[in-house]
Amino acid sequence: MSAAPVTAKSLDAISCHVCGLLVSNRYIREHSDECPRCAAALHSRKINSMTRTWALLIAAAVLYIPANVYPVLTLVSFGQSTTNTIMGGVIELVGSGQLVIAIIVFVASVFVPIFKIAALLFLVISVQFGMKARRRERALLYRFTEFIGRWSMIDIFMISILIALVKLQALATVTAGPGAIAFAAVVIITMFAAMTFDPRLIWDEEGENDDG
Amino acid sequence: MAIDQDFTYTDAFLACPECDLVHAVPSIREGEQGRCTRCGALLYVRHKNSLDRALAFALTGLMFFILANMFPLLTFEMEGVSQSNRLIDGAIAFWKAGYWELGIVVFVSSVVAPLMVLLVLITLLLPMRLNRVPPSPQLQIRTLNHLRPWAMSEIFVLGIIVAFVKLQDFADVSVGLSLFAFVLMVAATVMAYLTLDEDALWSRLREIKA
Ligand SMILES: [Zn+2]
Numbered sequence: 001m002s003a004a005p006v007t008a009k010s011l012d013a014i015s016c017h018v019c020g021l022l023v024s025n026r027y028i029r030e031h032s033d034e035c036p037r038c039a040a041a042l043h044s045r046k047i048n049s050m051t052r053t054w055a056l057l058i059a060a061a062v063l064y065i066p067a068n069v070y071p072v073l074t075l076v077s078f079g080q081s082t083t084n085t086i087m088g089g090v091i092e093l094v095g096s097g098q099l100v101i102a103i104i105v106f107v108a109s110v111f112v113p114i115f116k117i118a119a120l121l122f123l124v125i126s127v128q129f130g131m132k133a134r135r136r137e138r139a140l141l142y143r144f145t146e147f148i149g150r151w152s153m154i155d156i157f158m159i160s161i162l163i164a165l166v167k168l169q170a171l172a173t174v175t176a177g178p179g180a181i182a183f184a185a186v187v188i189i190t191m192f193a194a195m196t197f198d199p200r201l202i203w204d205e206e207g208e209n210d211d212g
Numbered sequence: 213m214a215i216d217q218d219f220t221y222t223d224a225f226l227a228c229p230e231c232d233l234v235h236a237v238p239s240i241r242e243g244e245q246g247r248c249t250r251c252g253a254l255l256y257v258r259h260k261n262s263l264d265r266a267l268a269f270a271l272t273g274l275m276f277f278i279l280a281n282m283f284p285l286l287t288f289e290m291e292g293v294s295q296s297n298r299l300i301d302g303a304i305a306f307w308k309a310g311y312w313e314l315g316i317v318v319f320v321s322s323v324v325a326p327l328m329v330l331l332v333l334i335t336l337l338l339p340m341r342l343n344r345v346p347p348s349p350q351l352q353i354r355t356l357n358h359l360r361p362w363a364m365s366e367i368f369v370l371g372i373i374v375a376f377v378k379l380q381d382f383a384d385v386s387v388g389l390s391l392f393a394f395v396l397m398v399a400a401t402v403m404a405y406l407t408l409d410e411d412a413l414w415s416r417l418r419e420i421k422a
């Protein structure tokens with residue numbers, strides 16, 4: 001690639017992150033820093049994107065431990081009690097022969113959170129070190145990470161349904177465990193981490209001094 | 213087509229939201245979509261009667277949302293004793309158990325945000341259908357954008373399925389009327405988002421205001 005690509009930044013303009021209107025910095029200087037079409041605040045890049053994403057990723061990685069170590073739910077039935085962690089819930093589904101559901105829960109609750117943290121860490125580090133290779137693949141990785149993040153909430157919804165439904169005193173009762181709070185926090189914090197990461201940073205130096 | 217260096221603001225050109233590359237907005241046909249040439253992000257889609265269809269889907273969604281809140285989702289039976297749950301009961305159960313943070317998270321993502329999405333769509337598109345300016349179109353469209361990731365009805369459906377399978381192991385579980393309504397609400401909301409074309413929204417708003 002020879003000439004630098006034409007970006008909003010190179011045109012001294014900002015693309016509104018809500019409605020996509022292309023607004024020149026001259027307009028912003030002369031009028032206001034609100035989008036003339038949708039009134040959102042205009043920023044060329046997300047504010048403090050790298051610092052915020054780093055902070056959120058570290059918080060998520062720390063909470064990942066209690067999320068997996070502490071039980072997320074306890075079932076008491078006829079005086080017998082069974083306690084499950086996130087992974088325990090998956091193993092129990094495998095044990096009762098529900099393979100398809102076990103795979104869905106494993107992907108959503110075990111694979112997705114760790115994949116998200118790892119993928120965002122890789123993206124943040126690659127931007128920090130000005131990595132030039134595989135920009136398109138990294139853009140795709142980001143898009144995928146942002147898309148899958150919410151699906152980890154399956155387990156939290158499942159627990160909310162079980163505790164509301166199974167409360168038959170002596171017969172059967174399900175209660176939530178402290179792991180559920182840590183787990184929900186990991187899901188939400190990684191969602192914020194994906195939102196604060198600015199994928200445009202992957203491309204910002206392109207064409208200035210590289211060959212693809 | 214080259215961009216005029218002296219522009220103030222324009223919708224004839226569009227910077228990719230994911231890599232910032234500037235593209236001229238082409239006149240694409242209905243049903244077609246355009247992707248960024250550099251990073252592959254989806255840039256624009258055109259739908260036939262986008263605004264009317266999105267409004268119809270939102271109204272359908274709201275009707276099913278109301279139905280989904282009136283009847284039980286699941287009924288659980290053991291030794292002749294039975295217990296049912298409604299949509300909001302999960303959030304209440306977390307709250308009562310002392311997990312108020314989870315109560316709020318579940319309440320927002322399964323009840324408040326999905327309902328808000330439908331209400332914002334309707335209060336935006338219905339007045340426009342009647343050639344009137346909506347109450348606060350800029351705020352409404354921004355709200356719609358910010359609500360989107362937090363409305364998790366489609367994920368809640370999977371949560372119900374997993375809960376159902378887990379319970380089947382030790383008791384009789386049956387599906388309530390609200391579950392069907394809830395699934396139809398999710399389908400209608402997804403269709404409303406898929407058919408809504410924001411460019412058509414802005415240009416229609418400009419026509420109405422003129
Ligand atoms: Zn805007």
Ligand SMILES: [Zn+2]
Binds near residue numbers: 231250253
């Ligand atoms: Zn792009």
